[in-house]
Amino acid sequence: MRKYIEFARVQMQVHAAYSAWFWANTFSILLRMLVIYFFWKAVYSSRTEIEGLPFEGMITYIIIAMFLQMFVSGVGQELAHTIKDGNVAIELMRPYNLITRLVAMDLGDKVIHFVRGALPLSILAFIFMDITLPSTWQSGLLFLFSAFMGIWIGTFFDLLIAILAFWTINLWGLQVMKEAVISFFSGALVPLILFPEWFQTISLFLPFQAMVYVPVAIYTGILTGTEAWLALGSQIFWVVSLFVLLRILWSIAIKKVTIFGG
Amino acid sequence: MIVVKNLEKHYKIAKRDPGLRGAIKSLFHRKFETKKAVKKINMHIKAGEMVGYIGANGAGKSTTIKMLTGILTPTSGEVKVNGIIPYENRQQNASHIGAVFGQRTQLFWDIPVRESYELLKHIYEIPQAQYEETLKEFVDVLHLEPLLGIPVRQLSLGQKMRCELAAAFLHRPKVVYLDEPTIGLDVAVKVRIRAFIKQMNARYGTTVLLTTHDMQDIEEICQRIIIIDDGSVIYDGSIQDIKSQFGDKRVIHFELEDAADSFVLPETISEVTEVLPRSDEDPHLVSLSFSNKNISGAEVIHTMMNHYSVADLTIADAKIETIVEEIYGRGMKKEVQHEEIH
Numbered sequence: 010m011r012k013y014i015e016f017a018r019v020q021m022q023v024h025a026a027y028s029a030w031f032w033a034n035t036f037s038i039l040l041r042m043l044v045i046y047f048f049w050k051a052v053y054s055s056r057t058e059i060e061g062l063p064f065e066g067m068i069t070y071i072i073i074a075m076f077l078q079m080f081v082s083g084v085g086q087e088l089a090h091t092i093k094d095g096n097v098a099i100e101l102m103r104p105y106n107l108i109t110r111l112v113a114m115d116l117g118d119k120v121i122h123f124v125r126g127a128l129p130l131s132i133l134a135f136i137f138m139d140i141t142l143p144s145t146w147q148s149g150l151l152f153l154f155s156a157f158m159g160i161w162i163g164t165f166f167d168l169l170i171a172i173l174a175f176w177t178i179n180l181w182g183l184q185v186m187k188e189a190v191i192s193f194f195s196g197a198l199v200p201l202i203l204f205p206e207w208f209q210t211i212s213l214f215l216p217f218q219a220m221v222y223v224p225v226a227i228y229t230g231i232l233t234g235t236e237a238w239l240a241l242g243s244q245i246f247w248v249v250s251l252f253v254l255l256r257i258l259w260s261i262a263i264k265k266v267t268i269f270g271g
Numbered sequence: 272m273i274v275v276k277n278l279e280k281h282y283k284i285a286k287r288d289p290g291l292r293g294a295i296k297s298l299f300h301r302k303f304e305t306k307k308a309v310k311k312i313n314m315h316i317k318a319g320e321m322v323g324y325i326g327a328n329g330a331g332k333s334t335t336i337k338m339l340t341g342i343l344t345p346t347s348g349e350v351k352v353n354g355i356i357p358y359e360n361r362q363q364n365a366s367h368i369g370a371v372f373g374q375r376t377q378l379f380w381d382i383p384v385r386e387s388y389e390l391l392k393h394i395y396e397i398p399q400a401q402y403e404e405t406l407k408e409f410v411d412v413l414h415l416e417p418l419l420g421i422p423v424r425q426l427s428l429g430q431k432m433r434c435e436l437a438a439a440f441l442h443r444p445k446v447v448y449l450d451e452p453t454i455g456l457d458v459a460v461k462v463r464i465r466a467f468i469k470q471m472n473a474r475y476g477t478t479v480l481l482t483t484h485d486m487q488d489i490e491e492i493c494q495r496i497i498i499i500d501d502g503s504v505i506y507d508g509s510i511q512d513i514k515s516q517f518g519d520k521r522v523i524h525f526e527l528e529d530a531a532d533s534f535v536l537p538e539t540i541s542e543v544t545e546v547l548p549r550s551d552e553d554p555h556l557v558s559l560s561f562s563n564k565n566i567s568g569a570e571v572i573h574t575m576m577n578h579y580s581v582a583d584l585t586i587a588d589a590k591i592e593t594i595v596e597e598i599y600g601r602g603m604k605k606e607v608q609h610e611e612i613h
Contacts, residue, residue: 011393012390012393012394012396013398015389015390015393015394016390019379019382019386019390020384022382023381023382026381047380076606095375096375097377098337098342099370099372099377101341101342101361102340102341102342102365102368103365103394104362104363104365104366104394104395105362105394106362266342267341267343267344267358268340268343268344
């Protein structure tokens with residue numbers, strides 16, 4: 010356990026060292042927030058609500074979803090690289106589990122991102138844009154739990170895609186497609202209630218809405234009561250099944266490496 | 272420490288006909304060809320031994336090492352390292368071994384060397400006191416002090432290699448696999464690295480399996496060598512033995528005035544000398560191998576001068592290098608014949 014904590018710690022340290030990158034990133038998020046704000050302001054200039062959502066509800070959803078989306082991808086990129094350049098062999102020679110190690114490092118990354126990026130920026134957004142707090146403290150609490158679940162679902166999904174690098178020569182296209190699908194189906198761009206009925210039905214059966222839409226919809230009060238609990242249940246289902254799938258696929262991949270030599 | 276019995280590894284390689292047609296055909300019907308990378312290898316290495324494991328590129332060295340480290344499962348046969356079957360208990364095996372791969376880094380790219388070592392301390396669960404003592408010793412021997420604060424990606428090759436070596440020995444492993452640890456390094460760094468390996472072996476009784484193409488490494492570090500060719504062990508014994516066994520072998524390289532395409536061995540010496548396979552790089556070069564017992568070097572040179580106009584010549588003496596060159600040369604010849612048959 011201790012070694013994985015150390016990996017997380019080192020990763021935080023590495024990140025803290027890249028300050029130019031940090032400021033560039035912060036600046037680009039600020040810009041995005043401004044664009045989003047004025048875009049939706051313009052959309053709402055001629056009406057008071059869309060699909061039952063007033064401006065405050067909408068901008069709260071969009072901004073919170075934007076922040077959450079930054080956390081739903083994982084260290085797939087890193088894993089894919091390790092597989093690609095053959096260093097996975099060296100990793101297998103070490104007394105640790107590579108997946109656990111990568112997840113630990115990812116956790117370190119996310120903590121730093123949260124503390125240095127998302128937290129101050131969301132406070133800023135809260136003060137200067139009309140972002141509201143969750144309607145009740147229960148939904149606030151539920152949001153935290155649900156967001157936590159959503160992040161794990163995103164992390165596991167990302168690693169699952171990366172493991173495919175063992176079989177495909179080029180993973181880049183697949184990863185780009187994954188990003189697009191996630192932005193669209195997860196509700197990271199707009200709340201899923203804006204999409205047609207059939208689209209919502211499809212996404213109900215996919216893991217993507219559990220990443221961003223469910224937590225943020227709970228936060229903004231789009232999902233309440235039984236609906237919210239059902240959505241949480243589906244999140245738990247996805248966390249468990251993706252985790253199991255990840256372990257299975259990983260052990261198959263390792264077998265492939267150790268038997269066929271990569 | 273290392274016991275290997277009848278070890279075999281076969282790879283299945285998908286074979287396809289050339290061109291687009293072949294590519295399409297292979298989508299529906301795949302033909303596989305079995306390549307035997309390692310054939311019935313046996314070796315027994317005792318604790319504290321330093322063994323050179325050599326062979327030409329593609330002879331099966333890396334495949335063997337991969338099986339010893341547990342990252343490759345043998346097709347058949349038995350492997351035991353320190354009483355553990357590596358491919359079955361990979362992580363358990365991992366904590367007792369160390370490795371350096373000359374072509375790959377094992378340190379953590381973005382963080383300073385010292386942090387890398389700290390991390391290794393946790394990974395291998397090294398007690399603090401032992402860690403401090405070992406690190407201090409390594410810093411002295413390998414002169415690492417000025418490098419400790421620098422991120423790995425900013426180190427030069429020689430600096431990186433010294434750091435890698437320290438990393439491999441940091442947890443006092445029982446066995447260390449060194450795969451070309453001196454590749455691309457200058458003489459001074461090579462000397463330092465060899466001294467370090469010998470010191471580790473003397474102090475901690477570390478078993479070392481070294482693969483390299485640098486015969487100087489072998490001669491200075493190892494007492495014993497195992498030569499592998501085309502997947503089989505063709506020699507296993509002390510360096511002294513191989514020298515006395517092949518010690519009368521000589522190789523002379525002739526640089527001819529004309530291209531050596533039509534070179535034919537002069538009849539008078541054709542019985543006792545042998546032409547080594549020619550390289551494509553130098554069309555004028557002809558290398559002759561012979562035994563000192565049968566013919567003297569002077570006589571070979573004399574005969575050659577009479578039949579061809581020789582621009583230059585070099586005599587390789589009876590170093591391990593020459594012997595190995597000769598053995599590799601034979602292996603390559605076999606390969607050539609093999610292809611012709613097909």
